[in-house]
Structures are given as structure tokens and as C-alpha cells.
Amino acid sequence: xxxxxxxxxxxxxxxxxxxxxxxxxxxxxxxxxxxxxxxxxxxxxxxxxxxxxxxxxxxxxxxxxxxxxxxxxxxxxxxxxxxxxxxxxxxxxxxxxxxxxxxxxxxxxxxxxxxxxxxxxxxxxxxxxxxxxxxxxxxxxxxxxxxxxxxxxxxxxxxxxxxxxxxxxxxxxxxxxxxxxxxxxxxxxxxxxxxxxxxxxxxxxxxxxxxxxxxxxxxxxxxxxxxxxxxxxxxxxxxxxxxxxxxxxxxxxxxxxxxxxxxxxxxxxxxxxx
Amino acid sequence: xxxxxxxxxxxxxxxxxxxxxxxxxxxxxxxxxxxxxxxxxxxxxxxxxxxxxxxxxxxxxxxxxxxxxxxxxxxxxxxxxxxxxxxxxxxxxxxxxxxxxxxxxxxxxxxxxxxxxxxxxxxxxxxxxxxxxxxxxxxxxxxxxxxxxxxxxxxxxxxxxxxxxxxxxxxxxxxxxxxxxxxxxxxxxxxxxx
Numbered sequence: 315x316x317x318x319x320x321x322x323x324x325x326x327x328x329x330x331x332x333x334x335x336x337x338x339x340x341x342x343x344x345x346x347x348x349x350x351x352x353x354x355x356x357x358x359x360x361x362x363x364x365x366x367x368x369x370x371x372x373x374x375x376x377x378x379x380x381x382x383x384x385x386x387x388x389x390x391x392x393x394x395x396x397x398x399x400x401x402x403x404x405x406x407x408x409x410x411x412x413x414x415x416x417x418x419x420x421x422x423x424x425x426x427x428x429x430x431x432x433x434x435x436x437x438x439x440x441x442x443x444x445x446x447x448x449x450x451x452x453x454x455x456x457x458x459x460x461x462x463x464x465x466x467x468x469x470x471x472x473x474x475x476x477x478x479x480x481x482x483x484x485x486x487x488x489x490x491x492x493x494x495x496x497x498x499x500x501x502x503x504x505x506x507x508x509x510x511x512x513x514x515x516x517x518x519x520x521x522x523x524x525x526x527x528x529x530x531x532x533x534x535x536x537x538x539x540x541x542x543x544x545x546x547x548x549x550x551x552x553x554x555x556x557x558x559x560x561x562x563x564x565x566x567x568x569x570x571x572x573x574x575x576x577x578x579x580x581x582x583x584x585x586x587x588x
Numbered sequence: 589x590x591x592x593x594x595x596x597x598x599x600x601x602x603x604x605x606x607x608x609x610x611x612x613x614x615x616x617x618x619x620x621x622x623x624x625x626x627x628x629x630x631x632x633x634x635x636x637x638x639x640x641x642x643x644x645x646x647x648x649x650x651x652x653x654x655x656x657x658x659x660x661x662x663x664x665x666x667x668x669x670x671x672x673x674x675x676x677x678x679x680x681x682x683x684x685x686x687x688x689x690x691x692x693x694x695x696x697x698x699x700x701x702x703x704x705x706x707x708x709x710x711x712x713x714x715x716x717x718x719x720x721x722x723x724x725x726x727x728x729x730x731x732x733x734x735x736x737x738x739x740x741x742x743x744x745x746x747x748x749x750x751x752x753x754x755x756x757x758x759x760x761x762x763x764x765x766x767x768x769x770x771x772x773x774x775x776x777x778x779x780x781x782x
Binding site (some may be wrong): 335341344356373381469 | 656675682684685686687693694698729774779780781782
């Protein structure tokens, strides 16, 4: 082994130790740790004392997406799954503050254990923050979905000039059910849901989601305004396969009209006719 | 996420002109009172920025303030027809940025807030501090958004038409309270008990 390695080790340890930094934040000490995320952020943990107990927390930074760069595309994440593992392993507690911000923390009344809690909290935040960036879908799956949604959007905008088109039309304000587009005229709306998918699994899931979304219209406050329910099928998707070959598609055609992308002029006739 | 911004990398000269070329804002003071749609715990104000040398690239200045944490604010400069992410921004408070590129030693990678972010010629988004951001006395002044906007205007060559600089205010004139809620940068200030 090179005789210089022990010196090199000391340099590494010194560089590493030099990464720690702190800021006074009211009654709380922000500690910037050497742990970092794949969004190019160093993780901060927050130390405070209440009733002779040391509280080590994330300062609410996970809940407020502090480690997420820019606005992320909406997609399913590994987050929920990995979060549970990390939360259990590090025995993380949580509390909501007066403004609804969720804070993850651990606590001890033994001063000697504070360093250990800070190590745990920094590891927890790093793991969870990185999971917030990891998608269950591959980049190709996401890209194929976004591509169709862009093409469909520009088709709809060109086909219905002057109409009020709401992309991501919610079923009701703040509802998690959204339709790909709502095309409005005289307080009546034609709901359009895109069906696409990179492979047959995702394509079937997309059909199932469209079916459920349209079923949810019945009895909702939006229902009286709904003129049409239309599934807009991405025939260019690799998951498209043979038209009408699954029970999913027959369920879909019972809950909505079906228009195929390669016959998209039908959509204009369908919406103009009424 | 350590990604290279292709718009900047392939046209760095234009990027620098948009970032550092002469710019102008109009209108009165900045009242940060609108809810930010994607993050309801933030308020924002948006106003047009005229690119005097590049009129084909209309730009925007976004001022964002976190409700209940007034020392927490951002300024963001956009040129939407050039790139969708900000040309540059200022973060008053928040996570420490990591400049992680091949030849930056570990000890120089961490840039705490407050800091500016912009892109380098390779399209990397980097964080940096100017001298006032390391001086404790000027930092105290700059923790007020209304003082700090001067720094942002000067850094990116923006002038304001009517006054020297617009003031940044958290409430519309009619709603300004005689007894404003005290604000704090303590992220745990509103936790009743753990």
C-alpha cells in the first residue's frame, strides 16, 4: 500500500468534517450536513430544545419539497414505498404545525445521543428526498405519455379555436380525479380522457383509469354540465396492440364514446354535432 | 438534478445577453399577494421585463414569498421563449446548493443560502454568492425582500421606470394591518408541542 495513504485519509476526513455548517434560525439551530441529494442539495437537519428534550427534525423541508428541483412532472414515485421503510428503520415521529406543515423528527433527553439522532435524521432525509425523484416508470414510459399528451393538446387547440379548453380538468375543485381535457361551450363540457401506454400493462391501466374517471362523473356535481364523455385512444402507442382485443376496452366503450387518434377528425364531428 | 441545460449550452451567447443585457420593468411597487397555484403555501407577483437589446424574448420577473415565513423569498427571472426554467434566481433561505462538477473540490461545493443560481457555459446550474452575501452587516439588510431586490436588479442589469427600484410588500395597500403578524425564519416556530 502507498505510504501516503494515511495522509490522504486524514485529508479526506478533514475535507469531510469541514462540510458541516450551521445557521441560527430563531430558537432553532439549522445544521447543514455533508449528506447530499441527487437534486444537488446538502441536507439540513434542525436542532431545537423543548422542555429539556432535544428535538432533531427535518424542519418541514420534506413536506414542502425543499429538495425537489423546479416543478416535477406528475408521475408515480417510489416515494411512498421507500418512505415507510425509512420511517420505520429510523423510528421517525411526525407532527403538524399550526399552518399544516408536517415536520418529521426524533427526540432524546440524553445529550450524548444527539449526534446519533442527527446522523439518523440526515440519512432519513437523504433517502426520502432521493426517492422523491425516482419514478416507478422508466424515462421511456413517461416520454411516450408526455409525447401523446402534447400532440393531443395541440390537435384539440387547433380543432376548437375560440373554445375554452381546460387541460387537466378536475372532476370538482381540488379533486384528485382529473380528465385530460374539458372542452367548454355555453356552460356545457365535453370531457376527453387520453388512453395511452408504453406497453400492454400501462395501456390497460390507462383504459382502466379512463373507465373509472368516467364512472365517477355519475352523481357528481359536474354531471349536469357534462355533454359528452370521450376516450381518445393513442393508436401510435407501442402498447396499443390490436384494437378491441381486451375486456378492458369493452368496459371502456360502455362508459364513454371512443375516438382513435388515427381517426381524430371524428372527434371534431362528434363535438360539433351536438 | 445535475442535468445539463441544452438550451443554455447550445446558445450560451444568447443566454448571457438575456441574463446580463439591459432590462426594464414598469409599474408600481411589487405586492406579493396572489396565491402561487402549484404551491399554496407561497404567494407571488409576476411582472413583465422588457429585454431592451433582445425585444424578441419578452421576460418575466417572479417574486415569491412564503406565507408565515416572510424572510423566505425568491426572485426568478424567466425568458419563456428561450427556456422554460428560470434564467437565474435568488434564494433568500432554504437548502444548501451543491456545485458538483468534475473539478470542484468537496470543500468548495457547498453554497448556503442566500445565494444566486445561474447557468455556466456548459449548461450546469450553479449557485454563487456575491460579496454582500458573505458580509454579516449587509446580510441583515438583505433579509428584507424590499432591500434585496436592489441586489437582484443590479446583478442582472434591470432598471425600473418610475422609481429607482420597486419596493416589495407582502400586503395590498388596503389590507395593511396596524398589527402585522410577527414573522420568523424559525421553521419550527408554529409547532405547539412535539
